[in-house]
Amino acid sequence: MPLPGEEMISKRIKFSEAERSRVLRALQRIVGSERATANPAIRYGYSGTSMVLPKAMPDFVVRPRNVADIQKVLLLARKRRIPVTPVASGTQEPSTYPWFGGIVLDTLALNRILEINVGGAYAVVEIGVSIGQLAKALQKENLRLAMGSFPPGISVLGNYLMTAANSHRSSGIMDDVLGLEVVLADGTVFQTGSKAFGHTYPALGWHYPSNTFPNVKNLFLDAGGTLGVVTKGAVRVYQMNEAQTLPVSAFESYAQALEYMKRLSRANLVQHICAWHWPLYTIIDHLGRYGRGAPAEILLYDPWTKPDERPYILVVPSMSGYREVIAAGEQAAKRITEELGGRIYTEECREKWPGAWKFFADHYRDHQPTNQFMGGFGEGFPLMPMVIADPNRVAGLEQWGLRFLRKSPLRLALSYYSHSLDQCRSVFLRMTTFVSPESSPKEIERAAATRQKYLEQAFRRYGAIPVRYDYGHPPGAVLNKTGGQAQVLKAIKRALDPENILNPGMSLSMYGRF
Amino acid sequence: MPLSRDADYATYLYTCNRCRACTTVRDRPELPVCPSFDHLGFFAYSGGGKGYTAQGVLEGKVAPTLEAAKVAMHCTLCHACATMCPPGFETIHFIRDLRAWLVSHGVYANAAHHRLLENLRTKGNLTWGQAPNLTLAAESNEVEALLFLGCRFKLSQSALDGVLKIVHRAGAKVSVLEDEPCCGNPALELGDPELFIRLAEKTIARLNAAGAERIITLCPHCTSTLVNDYLEAGELKPEVIHLSEWIAELLEEGRIGLAETGPELSVSLHDPCHLTRYLERGEVLRQVLEQVPGLELREIERSGESAYCCGGGSFALEVAPELWRFASRERIQEARATGVQALVTACPYCQDSLSRAGGKRLEVIPLADLIAGRLD
Numbered sequence: 001m002p003l004p005g006e007e008m009i010s011k012r013i014k015f016s017e018a019e020r021s022r023v024l025r026a027l028q029r030i031v032g033s034e035r036a037t038a039n040p041a042i043r044y045g046y047s048g049t050s051m052v053l054p055k056a057m058p059d060f061v062v063r064p065r066n067v068a069d070i071q072k073v074l075l076l077a078r079k080r081r082i083p084v085t086p087v088a089s090g091t092q093e094p095s096t097y098p099w100f101g102g103i104v105l106d107t108l109a110l111n112r113i114l115e116i117n118v119g120g121a122y123a124v125v126e127i128g129v130s131i132g133q134l135a136k137a138l139q140k141e142n143l144r145l146a147m148g149s150f151p152p153g154i155s156v157l158g159n160y161l162m163t164a165a166n167s168h169r170s171s172g173i174m175d176d177v178l179g180l181e182v183v184l185a186d187g188t189v190f191q192t193g194s195k196a197f198g199h200t201y202p203a204l205g206w207h208y209p210s211n212t213f214p215n216v217k218n219l220f221l222d223a224g225g226t227l228g229v230v231t232k233g234a235v236r237v238y239q240m241n242e243a244q245t246l247p248v249s250a251f252e253s254y255a256q257a258l259e260y261m262k263r264l265s266r267a268n269l270v271q272h273i274c275a276w277h278w279p280l281y282t283i284i285d286h287l288g289r290y291g292r293g294a295p296a297e298i299l300l301y302d303p304w305t306k307p308d309e310r311p312y313i314l315v316v317p318s319m320s321g322y323r324e325v326i327a328a329g330e331q332a333a334k335r336i337t338e339e340l341g342g343r344i345y346t347e348e349c350r351e352k353w354p355g356a357w358k359f360f361a362d363h364y365r366d367h368q369p370t371n372q373f374m375g376g377f378g379e380g381f382p383l384m385p386m387v388i389a390d391p392n393r394v395a396g397l398e399q400w401g402l403r404f405l406r407k408s409p410l411r412l413a414l415s416y417y418s419h420s421l422d423q424c425r426s427v428f429l430r431m432t433t434f435v436s437p438e439s440s441p442k443e444i445e446r447a448a449a450t451r452q453k454y455l456e457q458a459f460r461r462y463g464a465i466p467v468r469y470d471y472g473h474p475p476g477a478v479l480n481k482t483g484g485q486a487q488v489l490k491a492i493k494r495a496l497d498p499e500n501i502l503n504p505g506m507s508l509s510m511y512g513r514f
Numbered sequence: 515m516p517l518s519r520d521a522d523y524a525t526y527l528y529t530c531n532r533c534r535a536c537t538t539v540r541d542r543p544e545l546p547v548c549p550s551f552d553h554l555g556f557f558a559y560s561g562g563g564k565g566y567t568a569q570g571v572l573e574g575k576v577a578p579t580l581e582a583a584k585v586a587m588h589c590t591l592c593h594a595c596a597t598m599c600p601p602g603f604e605t606i607h608f609i610r611d612l613r614a615w616l617v618s619h620g621v622y623a624n625a626a627h628h629r630l631l632e633n634l635r636t637k638g639n640l641t642w643g644q645a646p647n648l649t650l651a652a653e654s655n656e657v658e659a660l661l662f663l664g665c666r667f668k669l670s671q672s673a674l675d676g677v678l679k680i681v682h683r684a685g686a687k688v689s690v691l692e693d694e695p696c697c698g699n700p701a702l703e704l705g706d707p708e709l710f711i712r713l714a715e716k717t718i719a720r721l722n723a724a725g726a727e728r729i730i731t732l733c734p735h736c737t738s739t740l741v742n743d744y745l746e747a748g749e750l751k752p753e754v755i756h757l758s759e760w761i762a763e764l765l766e767e768g769r770i771g772l773a774e775t776g777p778e779l780s781v782s783l784h785d786p787c788h789l790t791r792y793l794e795r796g797e798v799l800r801q802v803l804e805q806v807p808g809l810e811l812r813e814i815e816r817s818g819e820s821a822y823c824c825g826g827g828s829f830a831l832e833v834a835p836e837l838w839r840f841a842s843r844e845r846i847q848e849a850r851a852t853g854v855q856a857l858v859t860a861c862p863y864c865q866d867s868l869s870r871a872g873g874k875r876l877e878v879i880p881l882a883d884l885i886a887g888r889l890d
Contacts, residue, residue: 034554041582044570045557057575063555109555130534132543151600152543153534371535371600 088158099505144367147272182228192217206234243326250311250345279415288355387464397462536595549841561595561605578619587623590827593791613705626832660726664733666862676883699739714747734788785821786861826867842871
C-alpha cells in the first residue's frame with residue numbers, strides 16, 4: 001500500500017529548465033528578486049513537515065509583500081496553470097502540503113495587527129499575525145483571544161480558519177471569525193460580513209459576520225485555501241474578567257468526565273472545558289517542569305495500566321466573570337464533580353503536576369501561550385486521528401479507540417484529550433500516537449493504515465466525523481461521501497477557480513488536470 | 515561527504531513543529547531574534563529551516579551549489595535559534611554540517627570565504643595581523659594566567675591598551691604565547707571541521723605546554739571554542755575564563771578599584787553571543803557595569819539571552835556582507851532607541867561590527883577600556 005501523497009506527487013507538474021527560469025523571472029518582477037526563489041535549499045523547507053509522508057517540493061517559493069502581490073501572483077499562476085499553495089505562519093497544516101508542486105505562497109510577511117476594536121470586541125489582523133503577537137497586544141487592552149492551547153508562533157487566522165480542528169474556541173461558539181478578506185484565483189479581492197459594505201461605505205467596520213445575504217465567509221473556512229487566498233480577517237476577542245479560575249476535577253472514567261463537561265457547558269458555567277487523559281497530562285507535566293521532551297518510560301506507558309494512583313482523567317474548566325458568579329460556579333463545579341463520583345483536584349494538581357498546572361494556567365487562565373510545551377514528543381500529525389464525535393456515542397469510541405490503536409505498531413504516547421464543542425452538542429476527541437526516529441518505514445506504513453481504519457470505524461460505528469481525513473489522499477476521496485453537497489461545492493470551486501490552481505491537493509480540488 | 519549527524523536530523527525533524535520559536539525572543543513572537551530569518555524571511559534562513567535543508571541534502575534533493583552556500587552561510591551562528599528552540603535542538607550543528615558539506619565539495623559562498631579558509635589552511639591563521647610584541651611576559655613558572663589574545667586583538671597594540679592597563683594595575687603576572695596560534699574557531703564556522711581539529715590539537719598542545727593553570731581569553735569566540743569545542747579535539751588542562759570574568763574577579767578581590775567619582779555616562783550593553791548564549795556566562799558583564807560609579811545602564815529591549823546579534827558573527831562581514839549590514843544597523847538602531855551615550859560590549863567582533871555600523875551616531879566602548887578608564 002503506497003504512503004498517502006505518493007499518487008499525487010507522481011502527477012505533479014513538470015517544468016523544463018527554460019520554463020522554470022521564465023516563471024521565476026516573472027515572479028521576481030512581481031515581488032522583487034529577494035522574495036521569489038527556485039533555490040532547492042529553500043524550497044525543500046516547504047515540502048511538508050512530515051517525516052512520515054513523502055516530501056513534496058514546490059517549484060517556487062514566493063513571499064508576497066501585500067495583497068497586490070498576491071493578486072499578481074495568482075493571475076500569473078492562472079495564466080500558466082501552476083498550482084498555488086498558500087502557507088500561513090508556523091505549523092504547516094495538511095492544507096499547505098504542495099503535493100503537485102508549483103508555487104508556495106508564504107504569507108508570513110503580511111503580519112500587521114490592523115485594529116483592536118475594544119468597543120466592538122474584535123481584532124483585525126493580517127494572515128501572518130501570530131497568536132502570541134496578538135495575545136500580547138490584546139493583554140494591553142485587557143482583552144484576550146478565545147481559549148486555546150496552540151503555540152504562540154502560529155497564525156491566528158490560519159488556526160481559526162480550520163474550525164474543525166482549531167484549538168481556540170469558546171464554549172458556545174464554534175467559529176470566532178467575524179469576517180475575511182479574500183483574493184480569488186482571478187485576482188478579485190473582497191471582504192465578507194458587515195465589512196463587505198465597506199465597498200460602498202468605507203467607514204463600516206467588521207463587527208457582524210453576516211450582512212443579510214448568504215454568508216460567503218463560511219465558504220472559506222475549512223477550505224484549506226482551495227477557493228481563495230485569505231489575506232486578512234476580523235476575529236472575536238474577549239474581555240479579561242475580574243475573576244478567572246480553573247477548578248480541576250479528577251475522574252476515573254471518560255464517561256464521567258464527559259457527563260461533567262456536558263453539565264457545566266450547558267449551564268453556561270464555563271468558557272472552555274477540556275479533559276486530559278493521564279498519559280497526556282503526564283507528558284505535559286514533564287514539558288512544563290523541564291522544558292524538554294518526555295523520556296521513553298513515559299512515552300511508552302500502556303494506557304490501560306496506570307503506574308500509580310494518579311487520576312485517570314483531569315477535567316479543566318475555565319471560568320471567568322464577576323467574583324460572586326465565579327465563587328458560585330466553583331461551588332457548583334464541586335457539587336457536580338462529587339455527584340458524578342469524582343473529586344476536586346485543583347490543589348493536588350498544583351502540587352503533584354506543577355508542569356501540567358502551568359500549561360493549564362498559561363493557556364486557560366492567563367491567556368498567554370508559551371513555547372514551552374512545543375515539541376519533544378515525536379511526530380504525530382499524520383497519524384493523529386482526530387474526530388468530532390456524537391456526545392451520545394463518544395464514550396464508546398474512547399474505549400474502542402484505545403484498544404484499537406494499542407495494536408498500532410507505533411503506539412508511542414498513546415493518549416488523548418477531549419473537549420466540549422458548542423455546549424457539548426459535539427465533542428472533540430484527539431487521540432495521539434507518535435512516530436519515533438527509530439520507526440521503520442514498514443511500521444510507519446502500517447501506522448498510517450491503522451489510522452485510516454480507526455477513522456473509518458469511528459465514522460461508521462460511532463458517528464464521529466473525521467478531521468483532516470484527507471491528509472495525503474487524492475482529492476475527492478472524502479468529499480464524494482457528502483453526496484449532494486459535493487456537487488454544490490464542486491460547482492462553486494469550478495466557478496471560482498476554473499483552472500484548479502488553488503491548493504489542488506485538497507479535497508475540494510477534485511477535477512481538472514491534476 | 516555525508517553529513518555527520520544524520521541521526522540527529524531525524525530526531526529533530528520528527529519533533530520540529532515549525533513553531534518559529536527559533537526566530538523570535540522566547541514567548542515574544544513579535545520580537546525577531548534571528549538576523550538571517552529577519553533579513554530574508556524564507557523558512558530555510560531560520561535555524562529550524564536549516565535542519566530541513568540538511569535533511570534535503572541527505573535525501574539528495576539539495577545539491578552542493580552556490581545557491582545552497584548562500585543559504586548555509588547567510589547566518590551569523592549567533593546561537594539564538596538553539597537557545598530559543600523549545601525542545602532545545604543544537605541547530606548550530608546542522609548549520610556547521612551544511613557548511614562542511616559544501617566546502618568538502620569545493621563550494622564557497624564568495625571569494626572571501628575561500629580566502630579566509632585558504633589562509634587558515636596554509637598559514638594557520640586568518641593573517642589579519644601578527645601578535646603585538648608584548649612586554650608583559652614573566653617566567654612561565656611564575657605566571658598566574660596566560661592571556662589568549664585571539665585574532666582580532668592581534669590587529670593592533672592599541673586594541674590592548676585597556677587590557678594592559680588593568681593587568682598592570684592589578685599587578686598580575688600574565689604571559690602570552692609567542693606567535694600565538696589560532697584557536698580554530700574560524701575553521702569550524704567557515705566549514706572545515708578537519709582543519710579545526712588539526713588547529714585545535716596544535717593549540718591545545720601549546721597551551722598545555724605553557725604551564726599556566728588558567729587561560730584568560732580576550733575574545734568570547736575563543737572562550738567558547740576552548741571551553742565547548744575543544745572537548746572534541748583533546749584535553750585542555752588549564753581553566754578557561756573570559757576577560758570580563760577576570761575583571762569581575764579582580765574587582766571582587768580588590769586587586770583593582772574604581773574611582774569613586776567619574777563622569778556621568780549612560781550606556782547600553784550589547785551581549786556577545788558567544789559569552790551569553792554559547793557559554794551562558796553573560797551576567798558577569800552586568801555585575802561589572804553595576805559597580806562603575808556614575809554609570810547608568812539602560813537595557814536594550816532584546817538583551818541577555820534574547821540579544822539580537824551584532825551581525826559580525828561567523829565572519830558575516832566578509833562572507834555575508836548584506837546580512838552583516840542588515841543586522842548591525844538593526845542593532846545600532848535598537849541601542850540608540852534607549853537614548854544612551856554609548857554602547858558597551860566585550861567582544862572584538864561585536865566591537866568591530868557595531869563601530870562600523872554606528873559610525874559617529876553611537877560610540878561603542880570595549881568593556882576593558884571602560885574599566886581601565888575608571889580605575890582609581
